[in-house]
Amino acid sequence: MSAMQLRKIVVQVEETHSDVGQAVSPPSRKVTIAAVIANPYAGRHVEELAPLYDLGAEVSALLAQRGLEALGVDADAIQNYGKAAIIGTDGEIEHAAALLHPKFGAPVRTAVAGKDIIPSTKKIGAPGAAITFPLTGKTSIWDFDQMDAAEITIPDAPRADEAVVILALGVGGRPLHRIKLPG
Numbered sequence: 094m095s096a097m098q099l100r101k102i103v104v105q106v107e108e109t110h111s112d113v114g115q116a117v118s119p120p121s122r123k124v125t126i127a128a129v130i131a132n133p134y135a136g137r138h139v140e141e142l143a144p145l146y147d148l149g150a151e152v153s154a155l156l157a158q159r160g161l162e163a164l165g166v167d168a169d170a171i172q173n174y175g176k177a178a179i180i181g182t183d184g185e186i187e188h189a190a191a192l193l194h195p196k197f198g199a200p201v202r203t204a205v206a207g208k209d210i211i212p213s214t215k216k217i218g219a220p221g222a223a224i225t226f227p228l229t230g231k232t233s234i235w236d237f238d239q240m241d242a243a244e245i246t247i248p249d250a251p252r253a254d255e256a257v258v259i260l261a262l263g264v265g266g267r268p269l270h271r272i273k274l275p276g
Contacts, residue, residue, distance in 0.1 A: 096151070097128075097130055097131075097148055097151050097152055097155075098130055098131035098133075099128060099129070099130055100129045100130065100131070100250070100255065101128075101129045101247075101250070102126065102127065102128050102129075102155075102159060103126070103127045103129070103245070103247050104124065104125070104126050104127075104159060104160075104163050105124070105125045105245060106122070106123070106124045106163050106164065107122065107123045107124075107125075108120045108121070108122050109121045109122075109268040112268040112269050113269070115269055117265075117268040117269060119265060120265065121263070121264070121265035121266060121267065121268045122164055122263065122264045122265055123228075123241070123243060123261060123262070123263040123264075124160045124163045124164050124261065124262050124263075125243045125244075125245045125259060125260075125261045126156045126159045126160045126163065126259065126260050126261075126262075127156075127245055127247060127250075127257050127258065127259045128152050128155060128156060128257070128258050128259075129247065129250040129251060129255055129256075129257050130148070130152060130255060130256055130257075130258060131254060131255060131256075132180060132181060132183070132184045132188055132251075132254055132255055132256045133145075133148075134184065134185075134188055135181060135183035135184045135253065135254035135255070136183040136253075136254065138185075142187065142188070142191040143191075143195075145188060145191035145192050146191055146192075146195040146196045147196060148192060149191065149192040149193060149194075149195065149196050149197040149258070150196035150197060150199065150200050152192070152197075152258045153176075153196075153197040153198070153200045153201050153258075153260065154200035154201075154204065156201070156258070156259070156260035157200060157201045157204035157205060157260060157262075158204065160260060160261075160262040161204065161205070161262070164262065164264060166264060168204060168205045168206040169206055170264050171205040171206070171207070171231055171262050171263070171264060172230060172231060172236075172239050172263055172264055172265065172266060173228040173229055173230050173231060173236075173239035173240075173241060173262070173263040173266065174201065174205065174207060174211050174228055174229070174231050174260065174261060174262050174263070175211060175212050175213065175226050175227050175228035175229065175241075175242070175243060175260075175261045176193055176197060176198075176201070176211050176212070176213045176226065176258075176259060176260050176261070177193075177213055177214045177215065177224045177226035177243075177245075177258075177259040177261075178192050178193050178213075178215045178216075178256055178257065178258050178259065179215075179216055179217070179218040179222050179224050179250075179251050179256070179257040179259075180215070180216070180217050180218070180251065180256050181217075181218070181219070181251035181252055181253045181254055181255045181256065182217060182218070182219055182253045183253040183254050184217065184254075184256065185217070186215060186216070186217060188256065189215035189216070189256070190215060192256060192258055193213050193215060193258070194213075197211070197258075198210070198211050201260060202231075205231060205262060206231070207231035207232065208231065208232050209229065209230065209231060209232060209233060209234045210229075210234060211229075212226070212227040212228065212229050212234075213226060213227075214226035214227070218251065219251075219253075220247075220248065220249050220250055220251065220252060221246055221247070221248050221249075222246065222251070223244060223245070223246035224244065224245060224246075224257075224259065225242055225243070225244040226242065226243060226244075226259070226261070227240070227241070227242055228240070228241040228242060228243060228261055228263055236266075237270070237272045237274075238266040238267065238270040238272070239263070239266045239267075240267070241263060241266065241267045243259075243261035243263075245257075245259055
């Protein structure tokens with residue numbers, strides 16, 4: 094399979110300075126980075142999807158780098174992460190699974206010093222489809238303060254023969270987090 098065919102990258106940075114009249118200090122910060130890429134298997138059923146595993150690793154390394162740059166932090170500052178994919182209507186949901194699961198995680202965990210699983214969501218969608226996906230702690234999936242969500246929509250993506258592959262990285266957890274374990 095040829096190298097990644099990238100049409101565009103979309104980066105959205107969110108900083109929450111206050112919530113319900115309460116200051117969030119320091120502000121919680123989250124970046125959602127999306128790559129719009131060609132789906133090499135759009136419009137046809139292919140039994141062997143292993144080349145998409147490598148494509149997933151290639152795009153995840155790019156997204157992690159861009160996310161760190163957008164937040165202006167080093168790996169140790171990242172506290173949570175999540176991933177998602179929207180496959181254009183000529184693709185199948187298994188294309189999203191092949192991009193996100195076998196090899197996507199390792200480059201991200203290396204880039205941000207993570208160790209735990211990266212939660213994900215996937216769907217088929219037309220241009221402008223929104224996707225909401227979970228974020229969990231990079232070193233403990235059970236860190237309640239780091240359980241959050243991100244959402245993104247790109248007005249012209251994915252086209253029928255594309256995939257939107259997404260990574261979110263966060264610093265500070267949910268604004269005003271204060272859930273404690275019982276007992």
